[in-house]
Amino acid sequence: MAYTPPSLADVQCAAERIAPYANRTPVLTSSSINKMVRANLYFKCENFQKVGAFKFRGACNAVFSLSIEEAAKGVATHSSGNHGAALALAGSLRNIPVHVVMPNNALNIKKDAVAGYGAEITYCEPTLDARESNLNKILDSTGAIMIHPYNDERIIAGQGTAALELLEEYPKLEVVMTPIGGGGLMSGTCIAAKGINSKIIVVGTEPKGADDAYQSLNKGEIVPQTDPQTMADGLLTSLGVKTFPIIKEHVQEIITVSEENIVKAMKLLWDELNIVIEPSSAVVLGALFEDPYKMKGKKVGMILSGGNADLENLPW
Amino acid sequence: MAYTPPSLADVQCAAERIAPYANRTPVLTSSSINKMVRANLYFKCENFQKVGAFKFRGACNAVFSLSIEEAAKGVATHSSGNHGAALALAGSLRNIPVHVVMPNNALNIKKDAVAGYGAEITYCEPTLDARESNLNKILDSTGAIMIHPYNDERIIAGQGTAALELLEEYPKLEVVMTPIGGGGLMSGTCIAAKGINSKIIVVGTEPKGADDAYQSLNKGEIVPQTDPQTMADGLLTSLGVKTFPIIKEHVQEIITVSEENIVKAMKLLWDELNIVIEPSSAVVLGALFEDPYKMKGKKVGMILSGGNADLENLPW
Numbered sequence: 001m002a003y004t005p006p007s008l009a010d011v012q013c014a015a016e017r018i019a020p021y022a023n024r025t026p027v028l029t030s031s032s033i034n035k036m037v038r039a040n041l042y043f044k045c046e047n048f049q050k051v052g053a054f055k056f057r058g059a060c061n062a063v064f065s066l067s068i069e070e071a072a073k074g075v076a077t078h079s080s081g082n083h084g085a086a087l088a089l090a091g092s093l094r095n096i097p098v099h100v101v102m103p104n105n106a107l108n109i110k111k112d113a114v115a116g117y118g119a120e121i122t123y124c125e126p127t128l129d130a131r132e133s134n135l136n137k138i139l140d141s142t143g144a145i146m147i148h149p150y151n152d153e154r155i156i157a158g159q160g161t162a163a164l165e166l167l168e169e170y171p172k173l174e175v176v177m178t179p180i181g182g183g184g185l186m187s188g189t190c191i192a193a194k195g196i197n198s199k200i201i202v203v204g205t206e207p208k209g210a211d212d213a214y215q216s217l218n219k220g221e222i223v224p225q226t227d228p229q230t231m232a233d234g235l236l237t238s239l240g241v242k243t244f245p246i247i248k249e250h251v252q253e254i255i256t257v258s259e260e261n262i263v264k265a266m267k268l269l270w271d272e273l274n275i276v277i278e279p280s281s282a283v284v285l286g287a288l289f290e291d292p293y294k295m296k297g298k299k300v301g302m303i304l305s306g307g308n309a310d311l312e313n314l315p316w
Numbered sequence: 317m318a319y320t321p322p323s324l325a326d327v328q329c330a331a332e333r334i335a336p337y338a339n340r341t342p343v344l345t346s347s348s349i350n351k352m353v354r355a356n357l358y359f360k361c362e363n364f365q366k367v368g369a370f371k372f373r374g375a376c377n378a379v380f381s382l383s384i385e386e387a388a389k390g391v392a393t394h395s396s397g398n399h400g401a402a403l404a405l406a407g408s409l410r411n412i413p414v415h416v417v418m419p420n421n422a423l424n425i426k427k428d429a430v431a432g433y434g435a436e437i438t439y440c441e442p443t444l445d446a447r448e449s450n451l452n453k454i455l456d457s458t459g460a461i462m463i464h465p466y467n468d469e470r471i472i473a474g475q476g477t478a479a480l481e482l483l484e485e486y487p488k489l490e491v492v493m494t495p496i497g498g499g500g501l502m503s504g505t506c507i508a509a510k511g512i513n514s515k516i517i518v519v520g521t522e523p524k525g526a527d528d529a530y531q532s533l534n535k536g537e538i539v540p541q542t543d544p545q546t547m548a549d550g551l552l553t554s555l556g557v558k559t560f561p562i563i564k565e566h567v568q569e570i571i572t573v574s575e576e577n578i579v580k581a582m583k584l585l586w587d588e589l590n591i592v593i594e595p596s597s598a599v600v601l602g603a604l605f606e607d608p609y610k611m612k613g614k615k616v617g618m619i620l621s622g623g624n625a626d627l628e629n630l631p632w
């Protein structure tokens with residue numbers, strides 16, 4: 001069956017649906033960074049979103065999209081981090097059961113976050129097999145609705161609301177850039193940005209050490225991510241069959257970024273904007289250090305995906 | 317001659333005067349910090365102000381208060397840091413000469429900031445004598461207007477605009493807390509908060525290792541700060557004759573904070589709010605760790621003074 005991706009209308013519905021729960025995050029600018037890259041950059045700060053990451057948008061849209069009957073059965077996912085916390089919070093706001101399968105080697109801070117929002121955690125071996133088989137058991141026994149972290153239309157539409165807000169505030173943007181992990185943020189951004197203005201250029205960014213989206217776009221089919229090597233721990237996953245077709249249609253280019261430029265961008269954003277962002281967020285600005293004047297003279301929106309950095313282990 | 321402190325009307329005028337140039341900074345909250353201290357805290361984030369600190373408010377108000385004749389002669393100050401940068405930026409926005417006397421041991425990042433805004437810097441030995449004599453020479457030769465970092469009604473009124481904005485947004489606050497250095501922010505906050513609602517409790521906070529304001533309030537007269545020992549490098553100065561009377565009249569209490577609690581508060585604010593703030597800003601939240609449930613059940617506004625932290629030398 002042909003897949004129909006979400007539309008701009010779906011993103012707009014998602015924005016209305018999550019408005020009572022999600023933060024409308026601020027957009028920050030820095031004249032000194034603008035001077036460095038000779039462009040006007042507008043940073044959409046999802047590090048100030050609930051649970052510290054854009055992931056709450058999609059999870060919240062998914063949970064509040066459910067019918068009363070579906071919702072009563074609860075939701076379930078497997079996650080080592082932000083998606084689990086986002087789903088746990090969204091579920092607690094709707095007061096429904098949330099089941100999260102987590103690998104037993106997940107960071108304590110992530111386990112605590114998911115538990116803190118009242119989700120029921122099932123720990124398993126840190127393999128995809130173990131995660132999926134444990135999740136399947138839960139789905140079978142509870143009838144809970146599976147909410148995938150990115151390969152889901154409701155998630156994609158929800159993630160698109162960040163770009164929607166950004167373009168409402170700055171309608172003259174010529175370029176919008178995001179990081180790419182599984183492609184939920186990137187594909188939602190495509191739908192929102194191209195839906196609002198078909199002339200906007202949408203650019204993806206990913207670490208050179210986890211360049212599966214770059215390879216997938218070149219090859220025209222999904223190239224799975226194997227053995228990723230990067231500090232950007234939010235960008236390790238492969239694209240999904242529901243995110244890749246959207247990316248393939250709308251993304252003009254994917255820029256791959258060295259670890260050195262990720263660190264440089266991360267530190268610069270902390271220093272100049274006085275915000276805490278995680279390495280995965282820094283990839284978008286890092287992309288301009290690969291080719292500093294690439295966006296010369298342009299108005300560029302950049303989505304900073306989250307702020308869950310480890311303050312005890314900074315990469316500089 | 318009796319000293320007449322600025323009034324709420326002066327703060328309101330300052331707010332109008334600086335509105336075209338200063339950022340209206342966001343107010344952030346954290347449900348997990350609120351749970352820890354069993355109060356509702358509202359953080360006014362002056363780390364997102366121009367030059368990364370509330371200091372821009374006062375400097376901007378002072379510079380744009382000048383008559384055309386005064387302004388033509390330029391402005392001058394001595395400063396090792398944020399006030400110099402704030403005055404330099406404000407002067408550049410009015411396109412007038414700015415002279416800043418800086419100790420030759422000032423941090424390069426501070427020197428670069430002041431120079432970057434186009435101010436003329438005179439370096440001198442790092443003593444108060446050398447700073448004042450060099451400044452006096454400049455005042456004599458140029459006729460520039462001296463803008464003191466805090467002992468100045470225009471500065472005090474300007475700093476009060478942060479509390480004014482905070483109370484416009486959250487009129488039901490019962491307590492407002494700020495750090496105290498020279499007392500510019502604290503006294504401006506008193507005037508704004510008490511002027512809006514005389515029942516609001518205003519609380520000052522300072523490091524135990526630089527507790528001159530605490531001692532001054534106890535003794536009823538200015539006790540100069542000698543040999544301060546704290547990482548909160550914005551809070552090393554003594555109160556001024558124009559800030560102390562306001563503080564004496566309006567501040568209910570000054571809480572002194574250990575270095576340990578300053579670090580704990582700083583890290584918690586970075587972790588939970590995903591913002592970069594400097595140690596001087598963390599003192600306000602640190603004050604609650606001295607006596608965790610002191611504000612139990614209350615709505616408390618806290619002004620986070622700035623974000624110029626040294627990312628290479630974090631105190632944890």
